[in-house]
Amino acid sequence: xxxxxxxxxxxYVDAPVLAIAPxxxxxxxxxxxxxxxxxxxxxxxxxxxxxxxxxxxxxxxLLGFDAAEHPVALQLGGADPAKLAEAARIxxxxxxxxxxxxxxxxxxxxxxxxxxxxxxRTPALVAECVAAMKGSAGIPVTVKCRIGVDDQDPEIALSDxxxxxxxxxxxxxxxxxxxxxxEGLSPKENRDVPPLDYGRVYxxxxxxxxxxxxxxxxxxxxxxxxxxxRHVDGVMLGRAAYHTPALLAGVDAWLAGEEPAAADxxxxxxxxxxxxxxxxxxxxxxAHVTRHMVGLFHGxxxxxxxxxxxxxxxxxxxxxxxxxxxAFAAVxxxxxxxxxx
Numbered sequence: 227x228x229x230x231x232x233x234x235x236x237x238y239v240d241a242p243v244l245a246i247a248p249x250x251x252x253x254x255x256x257x258x259x260x261x262x263x264x265x266x267x268x269x270x271x272x273x274x275x276x277x278x279x280x281x282x283x284x285x286x287x288l289l290g291f292d293a294a295e296h297p298v299a300l301q302l303g304g305a306d307p308a309k310l311a312e313a314a315r316i317x318x319x320x321x322x323x324x325x326x327x328x329x330x331x332x333x334x335x336x337x338x339x340x341x342x343x344x345x346x347r348t349p350a351l352v353a354e355c356v357a358a359m360k361g362s363a364g365i366p367v368t369v370k371c372r373i374g375v376d377d378q379d380p381e382i383a384l385s386d387x388x389x390x391x392x393x394x395x396x397x398x399x400x401x402x403x404x405x406x407x408x409e410g411l412s413p414k415e416n417r418d419v420p421p422l423d424y425g426r427v428y429x430x431x432x433x434x435x436x437x438x439x440x441x442x443x444x445x446x447x448x449x450x451x452x453x454x455x456r457h458v459d460g461v462m463l464g465r466a467a468y469h470t471p472a473l474l475a476g477v478d479a480w481l482a483g484e485e486p487a488a489a490d491x492x493x494x495x496x497x498x499x500x501x502x503x504x505x506x507x508x509x510x511x512x513a514h515v516t517r518h519m520v521g522l523f524h525g526x527x528x529x530x531x532x533x534x535x536x537x538x539x540x541x542x543x544x545x546x547x548x549x550x551x552x553a554f555a556a557v558x559x560x561x562x563x564x565x566x567x
Contacts, residue, residue, distance in 0.1 A: 243460035244451065244477050245269040245400070246467045247442055248301040248326070248370070250333070253468075257518040258295045259501055261467070263494045264474035267481050269460075270298045274328045274342075277304030277313035289320045299324035301370070303331065305341040305351060307358035314359040314367065324397075325363050327355060329371040329387070332406040332416040343406040346375045349387040353394035366397040370442070372406045373426050380405065380426050388430055388439075398438035400462055401427045417465075428457040448473065448480045469521045491522070495554045499547035512545040519550070527558040 246253065246261055248271035258270045275288050280302070291298060300317040302325060304310045314325045329352055331342035345352050352369065359367045369391050374383040388399055404420040411419055422444050431439045440460030445451055451461040467474055475489035502515040516536045523529040535553035539545060 241438060241459040242455045242481065243269055243438075243440060244448075244481060245299075245440065245460060245462040246271060246474075247462045247464035248272060248274055248328070249464060249468060250274060250331070252518070254518075255291045255295070256501075256505070256515045257468070258298060259292050260498055260515070260518050261471065261474055262295050263497050264471060264489070265477040267478045268474060269324075270295055271326065272298070272300050274301045274303045274331060275313075277302050277306065277309040280313035280316055281309055285316060285320070289317060289322075291320075291322075293321075296321075297323045299326050299368070301326040301328055302359075303328045303341050305345060305348075305355065307351075307355045310355050311358035311362040314363040318363045318365050322365065324366045324368055325359055326368045326370055326400070327352070327359065329369055330402050330406065331413075332372075332375075332408055332411075333413040343372055343375050343408060346372060346378065346383055346387060346406070349383075349390045352387060353390035356391050356394040356396045360395040367395065368398040368400065369396050370400040370402070372402050373404060373423055375406045375408055378405070380423065381429075384426060384430055385433065388434060388437075392434065392437055398440065398460075399430075400440040400442055400460070401430065403427045403441055403443040424454065424457075431458050448476055452480075468518070470524045471519070471522055472524065491557075491559075492554075494522075495550060499550050502547045502550060506546060511541075511543075512547065512549060513541045516540040516550055516553075523557045528556045531556040 244267065246268055250273050253271060253273050261268065261270060279288055289300065300322040302310060302313050304313065310327065317325050328342050329345045333342065356367055356369065371387055373380040384401065391399060403424050403426065404422050406416050407420055424441065427439065427441045438459045440462055441454050441458045442462035442464065445454065445461060445463055446466040454461050472489065476486040479486040498515065498519065502512055505515055506512060520533050520536050523532050532553045535549060535556065540549045
């Protein structure tokens with residue numbers, strides 16, 4: 227795969243990049259640990275964490291992560307440059323590899339705080355935030371945005387935002403290739419209803435050949451990702467990675483241009499059982515871990531029973547890792563000519 231990022235202008239990481247999108251209520255530390263069992267190379271993102279919470283809240287609960295998750299990026303939400311700078315500094319001190327500013331989330335929560343996708347309307351403020359974060363973090367600072375909001379013209383809005391954040395020092399721009407309609411659509415509808423416009427992101431890359439630009443939105447396979455990488459430097463998978471995580475088992479070979487080997491699902495599940503045991507010993511519950519694993523065997527015989535066990539038995543008080551191992555035993559790999567290992 228060829229990246230438009232050259233040796234002289236290497237971007238913020240070696241390209242191409244396959245990333246797992248930040249997803250509220252989904253990409254917590256347990257989800258990221260699980261995804262890392264499937265791929266060593268994908269760039270993982272946290273859920274969005276509000277800068278105020280980082281500055282004033284329980285930092286270990288909000289920011290703690292397992293060293294095995296690297297490379298991992300912290301996504302921050304906010305619109306106050308000083309608070310974002312402090313939150314970025316704190317995030318860097320926790321060992322994150324990148325700090326990302328959310329300029330794309332359309333939820334009611336961020337609208338009430340006038341950040342997230344609302345910031346598409348104020349690119350100068352976004353640039354000020356980026357500059358402040360760059361000045362304090364000491365690690366790459368990136369932005370994730372939409373192509374526009376509401377009645378904005380994406381040709382103007384996205385170019386304006388990109389130009390200003392790159393001038394402020396942003397190391398990369400990830401673009402969800404659809405508008406956010408803050409008036410008239412729910413956050414859920416904003417993930418599907420506004421039409422995708424991949425061409426707009428491709429044109430942005432053409433306008434900034436020496437900058438890292440990645441694409442996000444509606445991408446469901448590595449085959450589709452390969453097509454996008456002919457135009458941009460990185461591809462970000464969201465719901466496809468969460469609902470059908472087995473596709474992540476092919477990422478490392480795909481990035482290396484090699485044929486994928488059979489995934490060792492037995493080792494993955496055994497590792498997650500050990501992880502769950504440690505989490506339970508620390509006061510957690512099995513379901514905190516297994517809720518992210520429900521779609522692992524999507525499409526295989528026995529997958530329905532596997533899902534049932536994790537959705538019912540794993541949620542019961544006192545459930546232990548043996549429940550996960552029992553669910554795994556219900557999956558029939560031989561029926562598809564596959565091996566568990």
